Amino acid sequence: MSFRHPLYVLLFFVLPISAARAFPASSPILLMPTPSQVRSGQMVMTFLQRYHLNPRTMDAALSAQVFDGLIDELDPERIVFTDEDIEHLSTVRSDIGRHLSEGDLVPLFAPVNVYLNRVVEKADFDAAALDVKQDFSTHESFSVDSKGVPRPKSATELHTRWALRVKDDWLRLKLAGRADADIRETLRHRYQNLGTRARNTTSEDAFQMLMEAYAQAMDPHTDYFSPTAARQFDTEMSLSLEGIGAYLREHDAYTQVTELIPGGPASASGRIGVGDRIAAVGQGASGPMVDVTGWRTDEVVTLIRGKSGSTVRLEILPDESKGDAAGRLVTLVRKHVSIEDQAVQASVINIGSPAAPHRIGVLSVPSFYEDFEAKKRGGSYRSVSKDVAAHIQDFRDQNVAGIVLDLRDNGGGSLSEAVALGGVFCGPGPVVQVKDAKGAPDVQQADGAAAWTGPLVVMVNRASASASEILAADLQDRGRAIVVGERTFGKGTVQTLVDLDSIGHADGLGELKMTIAQFYRINGTTTQLSGVTPDIVFPQTYSERDFGESTYKNALPQSSIAATAFDKDPRLATIRAVLMKEHDARVGDDAAWKLAVERLEAYRQISERPTVSLNLAERKATREADVRKMEGLRRRAQALAGSSDKDDAMAAADDGLTALERPVGPIRTRAERHDDPFLHEAAAIAEDEAALLAALATG
Structure with missing residues (x-):
C-alpha cells in the first residue's frame, strides 16, 4: 500500500486565459523539517542501504530517481509544475543522499513547498473562474490520458491546460443535470477545500511525501509511514470495524476505494467498485451531503464510520478508467464486518x-x-x-x-x-x-x-x-x-x-x-x-x-x-491438450461466453479513449451512444441468463446507475452467481478433467 497525501494529485478547474486576472498574494507556505524527521531520514537511509532485499547506495542515480519520483507523485497529470519549475528545483536532483545523511532536509522540502504554494494560487484562481461563462459550442477536446502529455513549458501553457480542466469539470456536472447556479456553488466549495488543504499541510506531511518517494524508488512495496500515517494504517484506513467495509486512499482531489472487504456493505451493495471515488458523504437517510473533495482520507473516514446499523450516503464518482460516466448516490447501512463475512x-x-x-x-x-x-x-x-x-x-x-x-x-x-x-x-x-x-x-x-x-x-x-x-x-x-x-x-x-x-x-x-x-x-x-x-x-x-x-x-x-x-502427478500433463481442445470447441459455440468477450471489448474501447470532447452536443452524443451500446449488451446478457425485463427494470430503478456504469466484465463476486460464463466454463473444464482422469484410471 502506498500512503499518499490528499494533495499529491489535484484536478484544477481554471478560467480561460483571456479572463485571467491578478490575485493578492497570500502568506507563502514554507514547511520546515523537525529534528525527529532529520533523524528518521537518516535511519531510513541506513536500513534501506543495508537490509533491503536489493540494497542500493544513495548515489547520484538513485537520488535522481527519488527526485523524479517525488515530482511525478506530486504532479502525475502534469498540471502543477512547468519545465521552468523543474529546472529551478533540480539543484538537489543528484544530491539527495548527501542532504539526508547530513540532516539538511530544508532543500529537499523545496518541491513540496513550491507545489503547495502553486495549489493555493490556483485554488484562488479557479474560484474566480466561476464568474466566467463557459462556452460549450466550440470544438475543443480534453486529454484524459496524461502519460504521454509533456509538461507545460511556461505559465502561459499551464493556464491553457487549466482552462480545459475547468471546462471539463463544469461540463461533467452539466451533463449530470446540475443547474449553473448549483455547479458554481459546488465548484466554489471544492476550490476552497483544495486551497484550505494546502494551507493546512504540515511538515510531517511534507516529510511523508519525500520519504515515500525514496521508499518507492527501492521497490513498489517498500513504504515509509510517518507517525500519523502509522497510527492510521490499521485503523482509519480500514473501515472493517463499524463502517462500510472498504480500504481507502487519497487520489486526485478525492478519496478512492482501493479494496472491498468481502461481505461488507460496500461489496454487498454491488454499486461500489475498486477505483471509485467518494465526492460527498451524508448521514442518515436525509442528512446534508458534505462535499469531501480535497479532504484527507482520515477526515473522510471519520464521516463514513459510525454505529453498526446506521445509514450513510455516499456520492460516488466512477473510476476514471471506466470512461466518461456520471456520478451516483449510494446508500449503505454500516455494519461490523467479521471473519464470517469474509469466509469461503x-x-x-x-x-x-x-x-x-x-x-x-x-x-x-x-x-x-x-x-x-x-x-x-x-x-x-x-x-x-x-x-x-x-x-x-x-x-x-x-x-x-x-x-x-x-x-x-x-x-x-x-x-x-x-x-x-x-x-x-x-x-x-x-x-x-x-x-x-x-x-x-x-x-x-x-x-x-x-x-x-x-x-x-x-x-x-x-x-x-x-x-x-x-x-x-x-x-x-x-x-x-x-x-x-x-x-x-x-x-x-x-x-x-x-x-x-x-x-x-x-x-x-x-x-x-x-x-x-x-x-x-x-x-x-x-x-x-x-x-x-x-x-x-x-x-x-x-x-x-x-x-x-x-x-x-x-x-x-x-x-x-x-x-x-x-x-x-504426471496425469494432467497427458490430458492438458485435450482439455484445451474441448474448451476451445465449447466456447466457440457458447453465446454467453462470446457475449462476455464482446462486453469486455466494448468496455476497453470506452475506457481507453485518450480524449473527451468539450463540446456539449458532441459529448452528450458520445455518452448516449455508449449507453445504448452497453444497454444492448446488458439486455442480451439478461436474455441469456433468463432475467425478465420487468425484474431488470425494477433493479435498475433503485440502483441509480446508467448502463455505462454497471459492471461490464464477468461477475466475480461470489460462487453462487452461476450466470458468470467464466465460472461456468471452469466447472465444465473440471467435468472434462474428471472424465479424462477416470478414463486414464481404467486404462
Whole structure:
C-alpha cells in the first residue's frame, strides 16, 4: 500500500486565459523539517542501504530517481509544475543522499513547498473562474490520458491546460443535470477545500511525501509511514470495524476505494467498485451531503464510520478508467464486518446433460484469512484452510465430480494459510521457497493428509496476488490442478515492518515497511513480475498495461534459484491438450461466453479513449451512444441468463446507475452467481478433467 497525501494529485478547474486576472498574494507556505524527521531520514537511509532485499547506495542515480519520483507523485497529470519549475528545483536532483545523511532536509522540502504554494494560487484562481461563462459550442477536446502529455513549458501553457480542466469539470456536472447556479456553488466549495488543504499541510506531511518517494524508488512495496500515517494504517484506513467495509486512499482531489472487504456493505451493495471515488458523504437517510473533495482520507473516514446499523450516503464518482460516466448516490447501512463475512463460500454447479448432470463444487476464496487472536489464545480458531476442508467434506456427501477453487480478486493474506491450503489439496510436501538476500532458501512445507485428491481447477485473474499466486503456482507445479483464467498480478516479494520509534528509542520517527525477501516456486522460478500463467487462458478482465507488478517503474527483477525436491502427478500433463481442445470447441459455440468477450471489448474501447470532447452536443452524443451500446449488451446478457425485463427494470430503478456504469466484465463476486460464463466454463473444464482422469484410471 502506498500512503499518499490528499494533495499529491489535484484536478484544477481554471478560467480561460483571456479572463485571467491578478490575485493578492497570500502568506507563502514554507514547511520546515523537525529534528525527529532529520533523524528518521537518516535511519531510513541506513536500513534501506543495508537490509533491503536489493540494497542500493544513495548515489547520484538513485537520488535522481527519488527526485523524479517525488515530482511525478506530486504532479502525475502534469498540471502543477512547468519545465521552468523543474529546472529551478533540480539543484538537489543528484544530491539527495548527501542532504539526508547530513540532516539538511530544508532543500529537499523545496518541491513540496513550491507545489503547495502553486495549489493555493490556483485554488484562488479557479474560484474566480466561476464568474466566467463557459462556452460549450466550440470544438475543443480534453486529454484524459496524461502519460504521454509533456509538461507545460511556461505559465502561459499551464493556464491553457487549466482552462480545459475547468471546462471539463463544469461540463461533467452539466451533463449530470446540475443547474449553473448549483455547479458554481459546488465548484466554489471544492476550490476552497483544495486551497484550505494546502494551507493546512504540515511538515510531517511534507516529510511523508519525500520519504515515500525514496521508499518507492527501492521497490513498489517498500513504504515509509510517518507517525500519523502509522497510527492510521490499521485503523482509519480500514473501515472493517463499524463502517462500510472498504480500504481507502487519497487520489486526485478525492478519496478512492482501493479494496472491498468481502461481505461488507460496500461489496454487498454491488454499486461500489475498486477505483471509485467518494465526492460527498451524508448521514442518515436525509442528512446534508458534505462535499469531501480535497479532504484527507482520515477526515473522510471519520464521516463514513459510525454505529453498526446506521445509514450513510455516499456520492460516488466512477473510476476514471471506466470512461466518461456520471456520478451516483449510494446508500449503505454500516455494519461490523467479521471473519464470517469474509469466509469461503461453497456452492454446486450442475454441468452436462440436464437429465444426468455432473455436480461440480465451487469454493470462492476471497482472502487467506486466519483468526490470529483466537489462535494465540489457544484452542479452536477460524481459518481459510479449515473452512475449505469442512466444505470439501460436504462436497463429498454430495458426490461432486470435481472442484473449482476460485481465487479471482484474492489479493492474498496469511502465508501460513496458503501453505496449509497446499496441504489440503496435495498432502505433505513443499509449497513455496522464501529467500532473503543472504541466506539459504526456507522451504515452507505443508503437512497432514490431503482432504481432496480428485479433479481440481483453479481460477485466477490479474487481481490474484501474493498468497493466491503461491497456492496456484504450487498446485500447478505439483501437477495437482489445471489453472485457468488470466495471468496473475506478479507480486513475489516479502515485506517486514520496522518500528523506527522502538529502534531509535524515541517518538515521532514513524515506521518503515521494507522488502526483505522473495517468494520462489518449488521449481525454482519466481512469481515476481511474471505471475502465474494459466494452463488455459481466459479473456482479460484487467489490462496488463495498467494493472499488475509489471506496471511499476521500480519493480524488482525476476530471478531464479534451485528447485527443491517435490513429487509431481504426471496425469494432467497427458490430458492438458485435450482439455484445451474441448474448451476451445465449447466456447466457440457458447453465446454467453462470446457475449462476455464482446462486453469486455466494448468496455476497453470506452475506457481507453485518450480524449473527451468539450463540446456539449458532441459529448452528450458520445455518452448516449455508449449507453445504448452497453444497454444492448446488458439486455442480451439478461436474455441469456433468463432475467425478465420487468425484474431488470425494477433493479435498475433503485440502483441509480446508467448502463455505462454497471459492471461490464464477468461477475466475480461470489460462487453462487452461476450466470458468470467464466465460472461456468471452469466447472465444465473440471467435468472434462474428471472424465479424462477416470478414463486414464481404467486404462
